[in-house]
Amino acid sequence: MDRYVVVLLGAMLLVVSVEQTMGHLRHDPLGCHNGTQITVDECCAIPALADKSIVEKCKSEHPFRPPKKNTKEHGPHPGACIAECILKGMSAFKGKQIDAAGFKKAIQPAVKANPNFAKLLEDAVKTCEQRVNVDTEFSVSPDKASCNPVGKLFINCVYGTLFEQCPTGVWQQKDECTLLKDKIKKGCPYFAMRKHNHRHMRPT
Numbered sequence: 299m300d301r302y303v304v305v306l307l308g309a310m311l312l313v314v315s316v317e318q319t320m321g322h323l324r325h326d327p328l329g330c331h332n333g334t335q336i337t338v339d340e341c342c343a344i345p346a347l348a349d350k351s352i353v354e355k356c357k358s359e360h361p362f363r364p365p366k367k368n369t370k371e372h373g374p375h376p377g378a379c380i381a382e383c384i385l386k387g388m389s390a391f392k393g394k395q396i397d398a399a400g401f402k403k404a405i406q407p408a409v410k411a412n413p414n415f416a417k418l419l420e421d422a423v424k425t426c427e428q429r430v431n432v433d434t435e436f437s438v439s440p441d442k443a444s445c446n447p448v449g450k451l452f453i454n455c456v457y458g459t460l461f462e463q464c465p466t467g468v469w470q471q472k473d474e475c476t477l478l479k480d481k482i483k484k485g486c487p488y489f490a491m492r493k494h495n496h497r498h499m500r501p502t
Contacts, residue, residue: 330486334474338482338491341475342464344457345412347405347419348384356383360445377489381450396452398427414465419456422463426455450489458488 338344346353360376360383385391390401402423409416430451462479469475478491 328481328484328486330481330490334478334481334491336472336474336478338457338461338478338488341470341472341478342461343468344460344464345408345415347408347456348388349404352384352387356380356387359383378447378450379445381453382445382448385449385452391446391449394446394448395431396427396448398423401427414467415460418460418463418465422456422459425459426452429455454487454489458482461488 357380360379362376382391385396385401388401388404390397390404392400402420405419409419430448461482481491482488
């Protein structure tokens with residue numbers, strides 16, 4: 299296949315992923331928000347990769363603001379801003395792209411504390427960095443949000459990949475968990491699966 303076609307197809311998939319990850323699942327054909335009764339956190343104990351102080355700082359700087367009553371307008375979801383903030387705090391953002399070397403250096407404490415995830419993390423970071431850094435110009439949010447969605451795409455990709463390949467020792471053998479894994483394989487973003495009865499968890 300012609301290289302240009304490959305790049306174009308990759309860019310088109312990235313645009314779709316941006317829309318999903320940013321929360322703009324207009325018709326939700328993949329059923330990402332169909333009210334599952336269990337969350338990804340209850341299925342696989344994936345370790346936190348960012349320092350807690352960085353995460354809390356970024357959440358406080360980019361708080362979630364629910365839509366006003368009696369209005370159909372929804373403000374921009376802070377997930378992309380939080381993700382970008384966290385990655386910058388980890389020295390894992392260089393310009394508009396993910397700095398895989400910086401990210402791997404920042405997650406070393408998590409890797410050492412969770413050796414069963416070490417190889418999975420190495421492979422996930424490599425795969426996801428290549429996937430989201432294809433061409434950052436294609437990842438501009440359709441609603442022109444001020445924050446770069448590449449960070450959230452990357453974090454969703456890493457956690458989604460770890461979830462799909464969750465080590466047996468920390469995986470819960472439940473039908474509901476298998477259903478979530480199938481959804482992520484079909485393209486649903488990992489953090490869309492952190493919810494109970496349509497109530498979304500915070501994006502980190």
